[in-house]
Amino acid sequence: MAQTLDNQNKWDLSLLNINEKTFDPLVYFQPLQTENTLFVNKWKDDQTYLSDPYKLKEALDELENIESRYDSGGDAGYYFELRSAQEQDSSVIKGFLNQIHEFAVKIENERQFFLINLSKISPDNQNIFLNSPILKKHKHFLETLFRDARFILSDKEEQLLNITSNSSYGNWVQMTSDLISREEREIPDETGKVSNQPVTQIIKLTNSPNKKVRDQAAKAYNDILKKYVDVAEAEMNSIIQHKRSIDKVRGFTRPDESRIISDDMELATVDTLLDSVVSRYDISKDFYKFKAKLFGFSKLAYHERNLDYGRINKEKYTYEYSVNLVKTVFKNLDAEFMDIYECYLNNGRFDVFPRKGKVFGAFCSSGHLEQPGYILLNHTDLLTDVTTIAHEMGHAINNELIRKSQSAFYFDTPLSTAEVASTFMEDFVLEELEKTASDELKLAILIKRLDEDVSTIMRQVACYKFEQDLHNAFAQQGYVVKDEISKLFQKNMADYMGEGVSMDAGSENWWVYWSHIRSFFYVYSYASGLLISRSLQHKYKEDHSFMNHIKEFLSAGTSDSPYNIFMKMGIDIKDGKFWFDGLNQVSENLSKAKNLATKLGKI
Structure with missing residues (x-):
C-alpha cells in the first residue's frame, strides 16, 4: 500500500490525453467547431423545435451530446484548469486557459440562441412540452429553463456578458489568489x-x-x-x-437571489435556514467559552479558534494511515462507495501534498459527464486531513453515482445539497476513531466534531451575513473601503464567536484570502448540507436499509429540485423545525463534551 500511495500522490492527467508541450488550441477545437456549427445551422433554420415535442427532443439530445464531451472547453479546458491548481503562477498555463475560455465562450455564444428562444415560448407550448411523455427525460431541465426565463436577456446581451466574464470578474479573483x-x-x-x-x-x-x-x-x-x-x-x-x-x-431584487434561484431553491427556505442558525449562535458562543477553559485561556486568539484539543494534537495522521482509516469506513458503509474510493486511489486521482504555487485547501473536481474526477489535498498529517479525504471523497462518490445514473443536463449537484455527501462521510470517519478511543480521546474527538460543526454551520452563516452586509454597504455607498470591509467582517465573526474568542490585531483582514466570498453567497450550502446530512445519518443508524434511499438521493443530480428529492425521503427542508432539529444535535454534543470534561476533571 505504501509504495502504491507514494507513486500516486500526484494526479495522473494522462487520462485526459492532452500534451502540454505540443498543445495547439486551434487544432484541438476544430472538431468541436465543426459539430457546433452543424447544430447552429440546423436549428437556426428549423425552428419547429419551439412547437413540436419530437423535434425538441431531437434538438435537446444533440445539444446534450455536445455538452457531455465539450462543455467548458472539453478535456483541454479541464486539463489546464487542474494544472492551474498545481501551478498557480505559470504564465503558460494561464495563456492556454485564456485561449480555451475565449473559444469556449465563442461556441457557447453561437448556440445559446437555442435555449434563449426556447425559454421565451408561450405558456401554452410550455405546458405541452412539460406534459409530453417523449420529453419526460428533459422535464426538470425545461421546468427550470421556463422558470428562469424572466431573468434571461437577449442573445446579444448574453453573448456580451459571456465574453467579458473573465476580464470583469475572473481575472480579478485569480489575481488576488495568485x-x-x-x-x-x-x-x-x-x-x-x-x-x-x-x-x-x-x-x-x-x-x-x-x-x-x-x-x-x-x-x-x-x-x-x-x-x-x-x-x-x-x-x-x-x-x-x-x-x-x-x-x-436581469431584474434580481436581492444580491443573493441569483445564487438561490440557480440552486433550484426558494429564498424563503434559505432565509429560514439563516434565521434558524443565527437564533442559535448561543451554541457557538458557549462552545468557544468552554473550549477556552479547556485550554486554560481566558479567551482563544482568533487563529486559535480551531485549535485541536487533547491527544489529537500529538497524533500524526500520515497519508497512508488516513487512507486506510477512510477505507475502513467505506467498507462498512457500502461496497459501491469502496469501489469508487479504490478507483480514485489506484488511478492517479489524488494530488496529495502542499508545495509552492499549489492552490490552498482541498477540492473535488468532477469534470463533465465523460471525464474522470480528481481530488486535490494539502495533506500535513493532521486529523483535519483525514476528514478532508472523507469530505472530498463524499463529493467524488456523489459525482460518480450521478455520472452512472444521469445524462449530461443533470450531471451536477445543486449547491444547497452539494455538501450533504461530503459531511456525511466526515462524520462516519470521526465515529470510527471513537470506537477504540479512551475517554480522553473521545473528549478530543467531540471537541473536533464541535469545531467542525460550528465552522460549517455558524461560521458559514456568519460569512453569508457578512456578504449581505458588504453588498448592502456597496449598494448604499458605491464603494466600500478596506477598513469598513474589515469592520463588517469582524462584526459578523464576533456575532457567532462571542466573548470566547478575541478579535486580535490582524484578524480583521482574514476576509482577504477567503475565496468563498468571491463565489457570491455560496457558503449557506455548507450549513444546509451538514444539517441535512445529520438527518440522513440519523435515519441510516435507525435502519441500515435506508442507505438505498441515500444512494437514490446521491444519484439524482439536478434531475429534480432539492425540495422534491428530499420530500421523497420524508425530509421537509421548508419546515423551520427541521433545521432546529439539526442544531439541537450540535447542542447535545456540546452538553456531552461538557459532561465528559467535568468527569475527567478538565473544567
Whole structure:
C-alpha cells in the first residue's frame, strides 16, 4: 500500500490525453467547431423545435451530446484548469486557459440562441412540452429553463456578458489568489527549524499545538494579508460592482437571489435556514467559552479558534494511515462507495501534498459527464486531513453515482445539497476513531466534531451575513473601503464567536484570502448540507436499509429540485423545525463534551 500511495500522490492527467508541450488550441477545437456549427445551422433554420415535442427532443439530445464531451472547453479546458491548481503562477498555463475560455465562450455564444428562444415560448407550448411523455427525460431541465426565463436577456446581451466574464470578474479573483499563493515567510516548523514556508503551510501552522509556532505563523499570515489588503479592496469593489450591474439588468431584487434561484431553491427556505442558525449562535458562543477553559485561556486568539484539543494534537495522521482509516469506513458503509474510493486511489486521482504555487485547501473536481474526477489535498498529517479525504471523497462518490445514473443536463449537484455527501462521510470517519478511543480521546474527538460543526454551520452563516452586509454597504455607498470591509467582517465573526474568542490585531483582514466570498453567497450550502446530512445519518443508524434511499438521493443530480428529492425521503427542508432539529444535535454534543470534561476533571 505504501509504495502504491507514494507513486500516486500526484494526479495522473494522462487520462485526459492532452500534451502540454505540443498543445495547439486551434487544432484541438476544430472538431468541436465543426459539430457546433452543424447544430447552429440546423436549428437556426428549423425552428419547429419551439412547437413540436419530437423535434425538441431531437434538438435537446444533440445539444446534450455536445455538452457531455465539450462543455467548458472539453478535456483541454479541464486539463489546464487542474494544472492551474498545481501551478498557480505559470504564465503558460494561464495563456492556454485564456485561449480555451475565449473559444469556449465563442461556441457557447453561437448556440445559446437555442435555449434563449426556447425559454421565451408561450405558456401554452410550455405546458405541452412539460406534459409530453417523449420529453419526460428533459422535464426538470425545461421546468427550470421556463422558470428562469424572466431573468434571461437577449442573445446579444448574453453573448456580451459571456465574453467579458473573465476580464470583469475572473481575472480579478485569480489575481488576488495568485499573488498570495506566491508568498513565503521564514517561520519555525513543529521541530523548531526555521525555513521558508509557503502560505498554504503557514495557514496550517496557525493551528500548531506549539503556541510559539502557531503565533509566529499567525503573525506571518497577517503580514501577508496586510500586504494585499489594498489589492483585495479594489478587487472586491470591482467584482461586486460587476455583479450588481448584471443583477439590475436581469431584474434580481436581492444580491443573493441569483445564487438561490440557480440552486433550484426558494429564498424563503434559505432565509429560514439563516434565521434558524443565527437564533442559535448561543451554541457557538458557549462552545468557544468552554473550549477556552479547556485550554486554560481566558479567551482563544482568533487563529486559535480551531485549535485541536487533547491527544489529537500529538497524533500524526500520515497519508497512508488516513487512507486506510477512510477505507475502513467505506467498507462498512457500502461496497459501491469502496469501489469508487479504490478507483480514485489506484488511478492517479489524488494530488496529495502542499508545495509552492499549489492552490490552498482541498477540492473535488468532477469534470463533465465523460471525464474522470480528481481530488486535490494539502495533506500535513493532521486529523483535519483525514476528514478532508472523507469530505472530498463524499463529493467524488456523489459525482460518480450521478455520472452512472444521469445524462449530461443533470450531471451536477445543486449547491444547497452539494455538501450533504461530503459531511456525511466526515462524520462516519470521526465515529470510527471513537470506537477504540479512551475517554480522553473521545473528549478530543467531540471537541473536533464541535469545531467542525460550528465552522460549517455558524461560521458559514456568519460569512453569508457578512456578504449581505458588504453588498448592502456597496449598494448604499458605491464603494466600500478596506477598513469598513474589515469592520463588517469582524462584526459578523464576533456575532457567532462571542466573548470566547478575541478579535486580535490582524484578524480583521482574514476576509482577504477567503475565496468563498468571491463565489457570491455560496457558503449557506455548507450549513444546509451538514444539517441535512445529520438527518440522513440519523435515519441510516435507525435502519441500515435506508442507505438505498441515500444512494437514490446521491444519484439524482439536478434531475429534480432539492425540495422534491428530499420530500421523497420524508425530509421537509421548508419546515423551520427541521433545521432546529439539526442544531439541537450540535447542542447535545456540546452538553456531552461538557459532561465528559467535568468527569475527567478538565473544567
